Amino acid sequence: MRVDINSPLHPETKVFLDDSRLRAILPTLRRLADAKVVLLAHQSRPGKADFTDMSYHADLLSRLLGREITFVPDVCGEVALQTIRSMEQGQMILLDNVRGWSEENDMNKAGIDELDESTIVKNLSSVVDAYVTDAFAAAHRNSPTLSGFAKSLPCFAGELMAAEIHALSTAVENPPKPYVAILGGAKCDDSLRIAKNLLDRDVADTVVPVGVVGNLMLWAAGHSIGEGNENFIRSSLGESFESTFEDAMRCFNDYEGR
Secondary structure (H helix, E strand, O other), X not given: XXXXXXXXXXXXXXXXOOOHHHHHOHHHHHHOOOOOEEEEOOOOOOOOOOOOOOHHHHHHHHHHHOOOEEEEOOOOOHHHHHHHHOOOOOOEEEEOOHHHOHHHHHOOOOOHHHHHOOHHHXXXXXXXXXXXXXXXXXXXXXXXXXXXXXXXXXXXEOHHHHHXXXXXXXXXXXXXXXXXXXXOXXXXXXXXXXXXXXXXXXXXXXXXXXXXXXXXXXHHOOOOOOHHHHHHHHHHHHHHHHHHHHHHHHHHHHOOOO
């Protein structure tokens, strides 16, 4: 079961500052209470200060769920495989940070066949019966643990994923009118693509960009947002900055007033 419990951590103590993502997957875990459950998850990415193993996540998730979830310090090696093989019905384990395994970070442009041949998918699919995804917050990404099991295992949506897809379908296909979409977050290229989609299809009456997305749109409209904000946007977008900035200008020019 792939989940997204990537959470903000205190920079010094690594204490959880928000446990909402862990609470969000509890309904699916409760529904699978009698099964053998192997959890796949990530925390941040290599090189960042909040990149950690998943031991604290297993501990907090155990306390929230009211039953033990065992941390396994391996992703898809022999320790993980042997632990899975020896599991009993009703046992739950959380494997280590999947982003500590290079394939998870390096195969974001891989096709489904290549993902199916990854070590993570080949090893883990050999010892499990089905794949459940509740990682809605990471579902737009392409990696072995997020999109690689489609060929090798029966795949199912968890409670969180199903609820989010239902809500998203309403929001992008047939929302109540008037419809105002508020888009923010640090990943402004993703948010901008969503805004363009909603406006191009005349689904949204108004789009309100906030946070980093709002700063990007102000900048694209010719306003000064300060050197610090400009540098943050440039560094966060990396190679996609130029194309994203051009999209922002086009979006502003084509839909000014909306």
